[in-house]
Amino acid sequence: MGTRLSERAIALFAAGTFVVFGALLIAEGLGLV
């Protein structure tokens, strides 16, 4: 249970980081930042 939770937490953290990074890249590409 604990292992599954931590795996999920890592996946959520990684996915969140990718979303933020992707959003920054798109904003930069569109000249917004």
Add this chain to the structure above:
Amino acid sequence: MTLSLPVVDAFLLSFGVVFLAELGDKSQLMALAFASRYRAMTVLLAVTIATLIVHAGSVLLGSMFALVLPTSAIQVTAGLAFFGFAAWTLRGDTLGEADEGRATRTGRWALVTIGTAFFLAEFGDKTMLATVTLAATEEPIGTCSARRRAWSRVMRSPLRSDR
């Protein structure tokens, strides 16, 4: 020798992105499977060689995109690709039948057996696509170098705890 800032930036960014992308990835699962059957150093050496070959090619491909496509188009496409990587990470990876077959195969030449299986598993994998994307938007030398280091860092602790 001094490193220019774009190389360091690309190195740090690629290290972080690939480190996260590698967690729970198909290639990590395959390396874990191999580490339970072969010596840790043999596995580490084989996957390092295979990773170097696959990702040097990925960086070359990304750099070519950077040469022929406009920067803004690359950045928007890369941003969308990272949304895809986020979804891929949440979905998780499993080893397919073919991958499992390769991971349980025994061979006299362990280095070649592991290296070949890992090379095939890495092709089209999330980390390979992330490396292509990073190389298209960042400095190629830093991206390639960080890619290999991130992989070794992710794999080292599970390999040691197995022994």
